[in-house]
Amino acid sequence: MNDSLILRQNNRPHRVVIIGGGFAGLKAARALRKAPVEVVLIDKRNFHLFQPLLYQVATGSLSPANISAPLRSILSHQKNCRCIMGNVTGFDPDNKMVIMDGGQIYYDSLIVAAGASHSYFGHNEWEEAAPGLKTIEDATEIRARIYSAFEFAERESDPADTAEWLNFVIVGAGPTGVELAGAVAEIARNSLKHDFRRISSTHAKIYLVEAGPKVLGMYTDDLSESALKQLQKIGVIVRLNTMVTDITRSYVTLKHDGQEDRMPTRTVLWAAGVQASPLGRLLAEKTGAKVDRPGLVEVAADCSIPGYPDIFVIGDMARYLHDEKLKPLPGVAPVAVQQGTFVAKVITSRIQKKSPPTFKYKDYGKMATIGRAAAVADLGKNLKFSGFLAWMMWLFIHMMEIVSFRNRLLVLLQWGWHYLSYDRAARLITGDDTHTPLPKTQVAHSEAAPTPQPSTVVSR
């Protein structure tokens, strides 16, 4: 029994259930704060994650909490909104129910915004060897692998093994891949420069592998070209038109011009492919909605599912084809945010018996960062920037978008510090280390053993 519910039993307000507290879901919830509805926001996690900066956690310049904000504290003063932390396991559209682990919840309107993750193109066995970057746990795992690689390189005595530890392969030259490659290059060339005694971190080789003909495929050729140059300038080795055909913990197999060769490496990071939340297919099964190969749900012009006007799918999960210029709409934050605001308006206008709005995506352009003072920005028409100016724009815009003033302050402070000192103070190797194999040999340590051994003699 719950008082707040008993009180409402006679005139229960329209209940909007939102699945996912990302850009789309959170925006929808906020946009409904003045609406005559009861909002229930369901998320697996208790926080909203600012995805665009996740790679900075994965590379040790920011802490997880700096780019996260507890959903409850964001929404604590929105009295018509309730948060539930839990997993959605299915849908019952005919009874207007969302099925959760151990319970179910009724909705009048449903907004599904569970996002997307990376796809291994049917090679899920690669995941263990080549983690992707989507969650906080992914980020701390990748962080541990990057920094452990240098630690183990320092421990190896065989130069060949050292070299393997110092090979880094990033798969996929989209924004995330480019950001990761740039950051790892900077770690090797700057952050760790003075930290090792036996190896030199600057000998690390960072490979960015892309199946397509250019980096940042969705950008104009001149900006891609500029991004490529900026990557090469900071020491990233870019391999275009190159497929990955196999990945293990000790090598990757690359295919270029039909010719395969094996590159020994202990650190592979996955930044390719997209795959919608499995909730997309679950929903499609029940509603007959169309899903494409990556599992995105095809939606109507008002973001609802054909035949189910009370069910909306928005953000990275949705395949929106009703835009004359961009079809389908890209899986980026601005689309998610605008769709979130839009469906909130649709629901409100229905309740108020007003004519519904129509969705029009406003494209403000796109930008990607490459590294220190390196970025590209395409603001449409003739507004194209690269290098320092684009980077400053990137910094500013991302700064302002971070939820909570406190985090903006902390991020600004740490960026300033990082810019001046090259230091990456959040480079903790944490979590279970079961994924990280030990160095093959550590005779390096017995080099000074008093009992005469070949490996001994060296240092005595």
Place this chain on the structure above:
Amino acid sequence: MNDSLILRQNNRPHRVVIIGGGFAGLKAARALRKAPVEVVLIDKRNFHLFQPLLYQVATGSLSPANISAPLRSILSHQKNCRCIMGNVTGFDPDNKMVIMDGGQIYYDSLIVAAGASHSYFGHNEWEEAAPGLKTIEDATEIRARIYSAFEFAERESDPADTAEWLNFVIVGAGPTGVELAGAVAEIARNSLKHDFRRISSTHAKIYLVEAGPKVLGMYTDDLSESALKQLQKIGVIVRLNTMVTDITRSYVTLKHDGQEDRMPTRTVLWAAGVQASPLGRLLAEKTGAKVDRPGLVEVAADCSIPGYPDIFVIGDMARYLHDEKLKPLPGVAPVAVQQGTFVAKVITSRIQKKSPPTFKYKDYGKMATIGRAAAVADLGKNLKFSGFLAWMMWLFIHMMEIVSFRNRLLVLLQWGWHYLSYDRAARLITGDDTHTPLPKTQVAHSEAAPTPQPSTVVSR
């Protein structure tokens, strides 16, 4: 083959191997920076952890990186020091070798400072149900349990289950237990006050259970009394002279005056007992050194092991009985730091054929914090403080002790923020959730199911 070693082969310097990068080991390494020695610092982790503030990570006011500093960056400019990340698995004192996972390393002098952890007094089966606070992983696990408990309480529909989730039991009223209890009380009463809709976080009950007759047992009676009052003032229920006889994921059994009773709770935090690193016993087996029940190694007046003048044990691992006032010396940071400096002097003076110094512990007193504006400080003689003044002293001293200016700045900023807003922005529920059981029931969610059910009718 390693050049740096080949170059040194003819006049190899005296090698000091240090195990552990905590207060004791790190201090010893720093104190040897000008000595004519080669320092090798071995640690399982790649960072130095500022233990005294770990409870603030466990309660969501600081991020792990704020209280950690990468060992390599602390030591990056100390050219005579090399860091190795790895596990020590044994000792070979006769050949002066430290055995590591997959390798071994020779030492001329050995400093063992691997620290201590909590002890379950033979009930290791309690660990899963009642995690202790020693590592970053412990802290994020405890953080997840505390905040998950409120999340699950919100999901329960049965008031009895809700109450179970809102019972928090902290075992052990030493400094850590007192800090944790105070922080959890503040979370419930302030940080989460506006965040929930069905429950009120202020209804949470925080129990601090202590087997002894007072809190902060090592303090004077008046300060313990004051700490008790301050705890009660912020709503902590203190149970003295109370033993814990059983712990599961759903209850603890408490014994008071020979009478046992069961308290239902889903969140138990362990802050009792001390247990030295297992390396203590391993070392004792090889050297015949004495170890006490918790595994602390009894050391000579110069912190060496009787019969092995080149092996030193310092910090929480050492049992030092040669102090006339305090015997044995307590397992606190100041002892560790002073012993680290001392053994560095001993080693240097031996190399320089000077007469060795003698160790004299300088006791500057002790302080413990209880919560916002609540603490106790005992600076010896008549210098005893409690409440706000003690708290300010505690804040200041801990601020200044944190390694790296950057972290001092970040911590100061977040403390200031936290003090003004009561907000705890680092309250992320991360990591695998296998430890956290689901709410028993979630009919709360089907309260609005259209199919008539008792639980349904309520809200329609």
